[in-house]
Amino acid sequence: MTQAPAPALDLSACDKEPIRTPGSIQPHGFLLALSPALEVLQASANLGAMAGIAAADAVGQSLAQLIGADAHARIAPALSGGTLGARPFYVGTVTIANGRHFDVLAHAWDGVLLAEFEPVGRAHPADFRELYSLIGDFLLKVNESVGIEQLSQLACQHIRSVTGFGRVMVYRFDGDGHGHVIAEARDESYHAYLGQHFPASDIPAQARELYTLSRIRLIQDANYEPAPLVPPANPVTGRANDLSFAALRSVSPVHLQYMRNMGTLASMSVSLVVRGKLWGLISCHNAGPAPVAFEKRTACEQLGQILALCIETREDASELQFRLEVRRVMVSMLGGLTKSADFVDNMSAVFPELIRFARAGGVAIVADDRVLTYGDTPSIDQIQALVRWLGVHGHGEVFHSERLSAVYPPAHDMMDVASGLLAMPISRIHKHYLLWFRPEVIHTVEWAGNPHYKEQPGAPQQLSPRTSFAAWRETIRGASMPWHSAEIELTVEFRTALLGIALERAEQMAELAEELGRANKELEAFSYSVSHDLRAPLRHIVGFSDLLLESAGNEDFDKRQRFLKNIKEAARLAGKLVDDLLSFSQMGRAALRPATVDMRDLVEACIDEMALELRGRGIEFDIGELPHVSADPTFLHLAMYNLLSNAVKFTAQRELAVIRVWAEDTPNESVFHIADNGAGFNMEYVHKLFGVFQRLHRMEDFQGTGIGLANVRRIVERHHGRVWAESVQGEGATFSFSIPKNPETE
Structure with a gap:
């Protein structure tokens, strides 16, 4: 197969391209922009080749004149019924005046009705029975697949069987936006990417946003010649048409070159949106051009949505289990923190639990000049210097970093024990800190091509699609295992509990002290706040914790999430009150x-x-x-x-x-x-x-x-x-x- 030469590209700012308003479509179908009265306002330039009428001549005609009375009668009720939304809707299959058959998709967007005509070899409507068989078979096997990777592998196999693409992958995005291939189904002649990573720069931010809005995108042939819209501007808005949801929307020439560099002439992407965010993609590749009928695309899109729901359910269950385990450790620790009057001694008595709580390698307690350590930690001098730095840069309830040396250069000398840091200030006034340390975790990432190719000598300095996807291994140093969001949030709760214990001690001391004037009034208000303002959120915590324990065997994850959210909000309110009380109490003494x-x-x-x-x-x-x-x-x-x-x-x-x-x-x-x-x-x-x-x-x-x-x-x-x-x-x-x-x- 002879590949067409790549067109000249302006690669200076591909991440700022108007990908929603490209001004053209892919030419395997034609597009009409219609008024509410179904008058043609715009037409794609390839209309003549497909319908026998030049685009310029079609503008101003009625839809019936353009496609014929019978075809118009079949789709006009759906087009003019006022029910169309932003997402393309299948309104029927028509045979137009020149005898050709088309599936018609339509949606209302940007002030006009956009009707897309895709040629088909049948006169009868699309057959969606394949949707039912695909989804039904997938659902039958969902319960057999416990993990997300197994579910993703199952989805790859089903989508490949429906579309015939040579390679189907599922990859998920990490916190930095890099894609990790977690499942793959492919023909043996296709290169394997399973387990490899794609750098975040492969998908610009605006493309990720569009993937979140429009859940499926097909490119039949990367060598296509775009068909521009005639006239170029939307007559309603006076600007280029927003084709965000159009199935035929033309794509960035930089992305087309990327596909050709990858040896892919046809691709289809199905977005996996979890909790409203782009979690990953189902990415389909084919070495040659590959049309995919609308009913098959619909089946794949529906399967992608079901896979996203399954991912969300399993992640929620895993998150809930993790939080419950961390909370059990926290409750165990709190039980040992009231044995004696010395706070630091109490904390040192639960050092093993503190290690387990944060899955850390070492822990340190700093109370002004007193430093106690347990496990693998930096030296006393290094810890004291770190606390001084935190006093200036670590404002807030919790400081955390999995790459401490990136923000605190002296940490380069202690990466073996402190590449990661979770720091909790115990006082707003004094330098009292609880510090958890995680050691460096050296690991190797296998990339599909060098992600740093722009940094190589002689590399182009402007944005351009990559030319190599050969496996490239990178050793990552200076980073620890990342801190889980639950560990950070529960650390804030733990801090609230510690301050509550300190508050109880402060109350005991206040009972022995002689207060005068304003101090007596403050103590009276203090007692009222503790009995009223603080007890309310604590009652919520106890009540919803009981409900959470009672529902431990219940599969209603939404209810559990609601209980946890209520517990978290009550703990936050109680912690804020305790923080403010202690700050006010300390203000007169420090x-x-x-x-x-x-x-x-x-x-x-x-x-x-x-x-x-x-x-x-x-x-x-x-x-x-x-x-x-x-x-x-x-x-x-x-x-x-x-x-x-x-x-x-x-x-x-x-x-x-x-x-x-x-x-x-x-x-x-x-x-x-x-x-x-x-x-x-x-x-x-x-x-x-x-x-x-x-x-x-x-x-x-x-x-x-x-x-x-x-x-x-x-x-x-x-x-x-x-x-x-x-x-x-x-x-x-x-x-x-x-x-x-x-x-x-x-």
Whole structure:
């Protein structure tokens, strides 16, 4: 077989190509863009070859004039019935005026009706009995296939038997977007890719997004000449047509060259979408051109959707089992943490369980200058240096990395024991940390071609399709086994439980202390919050845990997931309250350590720390020129974080939240303002604003513990500054505080 020469390609920006609006179609069928009255607005340039009427002459005609009265009568009710959606729908098989037979697919998109005509050798409608036999046989064997790989192998075999493609693969995407071939069915003459990896760069981000929207795509012949649309612009929108869901949509010339480089002239891809995300692909290849009728494509698409559902079910079951095992270890640990009054001694007594909890190689407890280790860990000096680094860069409830040396260069010297790190701060004020270490796991990845070919000497510097798919092995170093999402989430729960134990100790100490004035009021509010605010989420945790245990033998995974979600939300709320209580309690005792603080860096660090709660929100931060001040950086960070978080919370009901931060310079102090366009508050109650457990809004409207602003006041006052606020209810609020330029020593 003689392969057509590759067309000239502009490879400078293939990842930005308009793949949804290519302006043309694959020529194995023709496309018409129709008005609601079924008048032809556009036609593909190959219309003349298939229907005997030039595309330019067809524009303006009625559909009946173009394809004949009988054909029009067969499909017009479906086209004009107003029931078409975004995905192509089979509306029938017609014989047009020139005697040729076509399957007709139609969908409504981009302001027009898109009708696609694919030639067939029969006059009767498509026979979907193959769909039932394929799906029925697959479903019968699903229960026999326990693992995802076995299910995927079964799907490959079924799809290959239906389509006749020479090779069918299933590959899944990892966290970095690389594809790993986990199943394959092929003719012996085809190269095997089973077990190999395809680099993420093979599929640009916009193509992945389109795979998620449009679940199947066929390329019959990679050597095709695209058939442009006439006229080029959609008459309704004035722009190139969006052909995202069109079965005949033309594809990127870069991808066609990629196929030819791979020795593939026909391909079909079926998307595997799990929980709304592109989990992987069923990829079909053939050395020569290969048409696949619509009914066969439908069967393959349906099988792909069933496979995706099976994958989701098995992953959910595996996830649930893993979480239950980790939770059992956590419960066992907590039972041993109340034996004595010394927290560190209690923690060291459960070192073996701590190792099992995080599947780690070593664990360390750091309490200021005291460091206790167990298992394979870095040296004491290395751990202390790491904790200092975490104090600056590890803000948040948990820090985790499976490639620590990539973010913390000194970790290169301890990769054998600490390529991976899971770090949990136990205090916001003191340098108290629980650290888990995982050793380096050296492994070899087999790629289908060198994924770093662009980095080779003499390689082209612009984007281009790969030319080699020969097996290429790469040894991966410097990385540990990745941290499971459940391990990270349950570590946050474990931290909440530890802080609860610490809170219980703090209560016992408070009963022995003599409190005066405001301290007595704070203790009273503290007791009320513990008895009311904290018990509510704890009751939820206990109740839903009982329900989860009762449903252990139940196959209703949705119910289990709901129970786990409720447990997680209750634990998060309890943990937030405990964190805030402890921070407020520690605020009056910990010594200030003044240093020069760059306030702009501090504000940007706070915004970075809030990245998760900002996700999905429309927020505009306007940060003015901010001076340096002399203050305790840890305390000041906490105060600024509370004020910014407050602004984010109370602008939640705004489509676009605007948060401004600016400063004023006076002879004796630096004054900072944080303003928002949120809900604001009634100035009649401003005197309550900075009190402990004072809420000026309903808990149902704006969740919170009522401690954050009290922390701000205490921090600012310990720096001998002032704090105040102004607001117009419904129009936003401005919170202000000052830091003296010549701070007094405590």
